[in-house]
Amino acid sequence: MTVGLFFGSFNPIHIGHLIIANVMAEAPEISQVWFVVSPQNPFKQRKSLLHEFDRLDMVNAAIQDNFNLRASDIEFNMPKPSYTIDTLTYLTEKHPDYTFKLIIGQDNLKSFPKWKNSDQILSKYGLYVYPRPNSQPSELLDHENVKVIDSPMLDVSATFIRKCIKKNQSIRYLVPSEVEKLIVSKKFYL
Numbered sequence: 001m002t003v004g005l006f007f008g009s010f011n012p013i014h015i016g017h018l019i020i021a022n023v024m025a026e027a028p029e030i031s032q033v034w035f036v037v038s039p040q041n042p043f044k045q046r047k048s049l050l051h052e053f054d055r056l057d058m059v060n061a062a063i064q065d066n067f068n069l070r071a072s073d074i075e076f077n078m079p080k081p082s083y084t085i086d087t088l089t090y091l092t093e094k095h096p097d098y099t100f101k102l103i104i105g106q107d108n109l110k111s112f113p114k115w116k117n118s119d120q121i122l123s124k125y126g127l128y129v130y131p132r133p134n135s136q137p138s139e140l141l142d143h144e145n146v147k148v149i150d151s152p153m154l155d156v157s158a159t160f161i162r163k164c165i166k167k168n169q170s171i172r173y174l175v176p177s178e179v180e181k182l183i184v185s186k187k188f189y190l
């Protein structure tokens with residue numbers, strides 16, 4: 001089985017993430033997509049970062065009706081910050097019969113060469129890159145192990161959603177209603 005791994009902070013998960021995961025889960029070569037919730041991105045320090053358990057709850061609420069999408073808390077018990085190669089290595093050892101592919105947004109491609117052991121990630125796992133508005137150019141787009149997903153750009157971000165919440169503006173349709181319910185009831189991001 002080939003699993004597409006979609007790593008992220010998901011602070012919170014939004015329709016952009018879900019559309020990307022769904023497009024990838026429908027690709028003939030991918031059987032499932034796993035959202036891997038990262039406690040701490042090595043490159044991002046944010047005061048507004050919710051606890052990983054709350055972010056995982058929102059991911060689970062968002063995907064509850066889709067059997068092809070799973071949530072993973074594998075990084076919760078691993079050293080922080082969350083280095084993707086360490087998680088990929090661990091998952092590969094844990095599931096020797098599975099093939100893992102990495103899914104990332106195009107905005108992350110520019111800094112990808114600075115990720116820990118990025119060459120190894122590229123050669124061993126390969127990248128599926130989902131186009132994103134305002135992404136910087138990257139030579140990696142022409143790399144043989146990088147596949148650009150042919151699907152419409154989605155101009156939505158977790159940053160925008162957090163700002164809407166702070167300004168008391170609606171986030172309806174930007175996140176699934178189950179996620180919106182959690183955000184409201186738990187007073188996240190206010």
Ligand SMILES: Nc1ncnc2c1ncn2[C@@H]1O[C@H](COP(=O)(O)OP(=O)(O)OP(=O)(O)O)[C@@H](O)[C@H]1O
Pocket residue numbers: 007008009010011016017020103104105106107108130131132133154155156157158159160
């Ligand atoms: N609209 C989008 N289009 C393409 N890729 C996206 C989009 N939103 C998120 N991603 C990708 O999803 C993964 C997880 O992203 P993340 O959880 O940081 O969301 P984000 O919206 O970029 O958050 P923030 O605004 O807080 O930085 C990353 O690989 C990111 O590039």
Ligand SMILES: O=C(O)c1ccc[n+]([C@@H]2O[C@H](COP(=O)([O-])O)[C@@H](O)[C@H]2O)c1
Pocket residue numbers: 007008009010038040041042043044082083084085108114115116
């Ligand atoms: O492994 C690395 O060096 C590395 C550097 C930067 C980001 N990452 C991972 O990339 C994922 C995307 O992060 P984010 O915050 O943009 O959602 C998240 O899982 C991070 O842990 C990983």
